[in-house]
Amino acid sequence: MNHLITFAGLFLLMSVQPIMASEADNCRQCHIQIVDEWRTSQHARSMLPATPDNVLGNFSHVRFFSEDVEAKFYRQSDRYHVRLTESGQTSNWTVRYTFGIYPLQQYLIETGDGKLQALNIAWDSRSVDAGGQRWFRLDAAEHQRPENPLHWRGVYQNWNGMCADCHSTAFRKGYIPDTDRYESHFEQINVSCSACHARANTHAQAARSGESQSAGADLSARGAWLTGTLEHKPQHTGPLTSTKQVETCGRCHSLRTRLDQSPAGGLNNHYSLTRLQSPLYYADGRVREEVFVLGSYLQSKMHEAGVVCSNCHNPHSGKLLLAGNALCSQCHAAPSFDQPHHHHHPQGSPGAQCVSCHMPETTYMQIDPRREHNFTTPNPVTSRQSDSPDPCLACHNDQNREWSIQQMSFLWPEHRERSDWFEIQQADLPTMVRFIADQQQVALYRASLLEQQAGTIGRVAPKIILQQLQSPDPLMRESGWKAATNLQPSDLHGQAMIGLQDTHLNVRLAAFEALMLAGALPSKPTRVRAEYEAYLQQQSDRPAGRTLIGRYARISGDSAVAEQHFKIALEMDNAYLPAYILLTDLLRNQQRFVDAIASLNNGLDQLPENSSLWHLRGLTWLQLKKHEEALGDLGKAARLAPDNWLFSYRYALVSLRLGHIEQAQQAAVTLSEIAPDNPQVKALLKEIQAKKQNKPL
Structure with missing residues (x-):
């Protein structure tokens, strides 16, 4: 059977x-x-x-x-x-x-x-x-x-x-x-030849007629690798492999958003790659959720050096080219690396396998272990700081992080921990700006950092965002336009048509959205509006898509259609936070405060620990002049998000206005720690101090 x-x-x-x-x-x-x-x-x-x-x-x-x-x-x-x-x-x-x-x-x-x-x-x-x-x-x-x-x-x-x-x-x-x-359909039920070789059928028809036509982009691995030792790195010789191979594999082996219905579109064009954001990735760039391979691989020294998928995998069977450490020894000489003096484990043991340390596993779908592809060395200190899994503890599960740190220092005393992605996120803003501008750094790091810090960079260093709109890399141009929503409309006028006429669809859509949100779309009609509407249609079977359609309708002046789509999004997923936030904003703008409270109540039933919903309900209670209810909700939001200065500020301000000076003082202590240089915070602290001393301002 x-x-x-x-x-x-x-x-x-x-x-x-x-x-x-x-x-x-x-x-x-x-x-x-x-x-x-x-x-x-x-x-x-x-x-x-x-x-x-x-x-x-x-x-x-x-x-x-x-x-x-x-x-x-x-x-x-x-x-x-x-x-x-x-x-x-x-x-x-x-x-x-x-x-x-x-x-x-x-x-x-x-x-x-x-x-x-x-x-x-x-x-x-x-x-x-x-x-x-x-x-x-x-x-x-x-x-x-x-x-x-x-x-x-x-x-x-x-x-x-x-x-x-x-x-x-x-x-x-x-x-x-x-x-x-x-009304879905496919040409082949499985992942067949033309999934990768876009013109495979045309190629086959031509061959039967005695003609020669390409089956699509050249996906073959070119050149060869000279093995590296402890003294020198592996070296690639001969012609470089086209980037098309990694892009073709990565089109599916990644977490990305499809932007149109092109049957064989390109990554960073017809597909938008998800950035290194929490909770999908740990703060050190390690994979956390089911994001597949490409986002991890693009962080690696292997990718930077020109290693491609078929250097390790047979692209047709999907199997590894060689078993065990022999696979890595194609480029990393076994006498240097596949030895106890390097890995400090008994030869042939699980700990002596290259992948155990450099490609640790995470299990998904209960029983499906998948390996990391950023090829890093174990960094137990960084793992502890970022709360990511420590590869050493995957085998030594009877030990703890402190043991791992000590073992690393003892066995590899010259090892220097390095995690570019983790370290740059801890840096000061000028260092971040220089990192984003440095084209020698990993593009996915730069793009992710730009989007992560877009609000602050837009206020302090807007020129770096404008520079990325001209980047040769479509990944950076797309992130530049996403960050551009934090710029003034006047900053974007000179860039608008350039972005809307970009050769890559992902950039055109990001430019259209940024210009639309900024109110800076040129009056001259462009094809991008039709492309953007087609993209929304493509996403309309998901809560996120319906929410985007609702936002687009509202910006276009149709609040009734916007409300309809926000509600459909919540029917699809009754815990979808962006739909609650945008629906509440629409209802409050229409002064339908009771309806807004009802919607927020539903949201808090599903997301009782969400600080944004508590904060919004507090503001809505204020508009209904329910001051004590407002104070309770604003206080809850501030406690749930102690690092959010605005939540603490509004809680302190309302407390002060309602005469709860001690509560305001307590909130002010938090404010002075998280936003000491904020002028609004300084003014509030001064007002609280004056109230305590019964002095006029």
């Missing part, structure tokens, strides 16, 4: 069974070895019809229990079904597709309106010895209620909007926002 397949047998099965009639069959007429390698890959099995050849899970009337969920998996003829009981409600579902293959296989269920949803109970396809061959649950128990957006039928588990773009080839979402339905 297929649910008893072992890991070794799994790859045998993958190699001998035909995937399905596809463009790969055409390609195999010439590229036999490459296609046969691909057929053993995860890409080939990224998504397939739920047939006996493809389903690994045990559907022989087995039952699964977890908290308030019961599932019965069964098969009728060649169709696979799930009888699901949740919170006392029972429903029957048919599995349409398999999703992935190892170390787990998920199952897609059609729930109506063209929606495919990823079931929250998956099959562990590892061997029995590894703990597999079982059903297990992917989500937390609190997500099991259907109204929760993380429930398997919720917006964040929707295949059409969250998964399909990378698991199928030439996918078009086809979302219809007015009816909340999809």
Whole structure:
């Protein structure tokens, strides 16, 4: 029975069974070895019809229990079904597709309106010895209620909007926002040849006619690497590899936002890469949430040196080129590095493996360990300061951070801890500005820092933002325009048409949005407005997209449409903070204070520890002249966000106006610590002191 397949047998099965009639069959007429390698890959099995050849899970009337969920998996003829009981409600579902293959296989269920949803109970396809061959649950128990957006039928588990773009080839979402339905389609169900080689089909047709046409961008690794030792670094010889390879792989192996429906668009053009922001990354740049590989890799010395994906991975099978330390020894000479005098662990032990220290693992989806790709050395002091995992403690889990710091000093006394990203975030503003301007620094660090510090830089050093609008790197130009929302409209007039006519879509959209928010859009019509509206349409099946549409409608003067979309966003996700904030702002602006309070009450039911919502409700109570209620909420906001000077300032100011001088004095102590040079804070402190002494100002 297929649910008893072992890991070794799994790859045998993958190699001998035909995937399905596809463009790969055409390609195999010439590229036999490459296609046969691909057929053993995860890409080939990224998504397939739920047939006996493809389903690994045990559907022989087995039952699964977890908290308030019961599932019965069964098969009728060649169709696979799930009888699901949740919170006392029972429903029957048919599995349409398999999703992935190892170390787990998920199952897609059609729930109506063209929606495919990823079931929250998956099959562990590892061997029995590894703990597999079982059903297990992917989500937390609190997500099991259907109204929760993380429930398997919720917006964040929707295949059409969250998964399909990378698991199928030439996918078009086809979302219809007015009816909340999809008319999605793809050209190939899995990750096939043209997912990477954009003109593969044209190339194949030309070959059959005896002609020669390119299959797309040149993705091959060029040149060679001379191994490095302790005395000198590895050296690349020959022509450099095109950046297209990393961009092509990174298009899916990254956390990014798709900006249009281009079937094979480029990164930093048709896709916008997520920056190194919390909580996605730790403060030292280590991966925290499921952001995949590219954001980590772009931080690395490997990327800076010109190493590309296929230097380590077979791009068609997905397997590593060599096993264990032999892979790293292609460039880093084994006599120098694969020795106890370097790694200080018994030869052949887990601690002696290069990846244990330089590519530590994080497990996602319960059983899927994935390795870091920034190739750093263990930095236990920085790990402690940034609260990121210490690689040493992954093995030595009976020890603590202090032990790790001591061991590092003892075993590698000459080791100097270095974390460019962590250190620059602790620097003073002039140092940050110089870092952003320095094109020799990692671009992703510079872009992330610029966006992170945009508010302060916009006030103190606006020229550095304007300079980035002219950067040769589209990543920096995009971040420059995102930061430009903190500039004066007059600063942007000379840059407007340059940004709106940029060759990269991500930059044009960022420029349009910045100019729109600043009220500095030129009167001359441009194509970018249509591109921006198409981008909003592309995102409209998610709460974030609906919120952006609402903001756009409000700026365009249509408050009714704006309110409608903010509310739709909250129907999709009743804990989506930006929608609450923008809806509250709209209602307060219309003097609908009671409605604003009702909306904020809903928000605080979902997000009881969110300081911004407490602060907004406090301000709204003030507008209703409910002073004591306002004071309570403003105080709560200040306590929840002690580093936010504005929250403490407003709490102190209202306390003072209501005659609570001691409360105002206590809040002023916090203010004097976090914003000692702020002129508003200085004036308030002076007023409080005068009140205490009964002196006129």
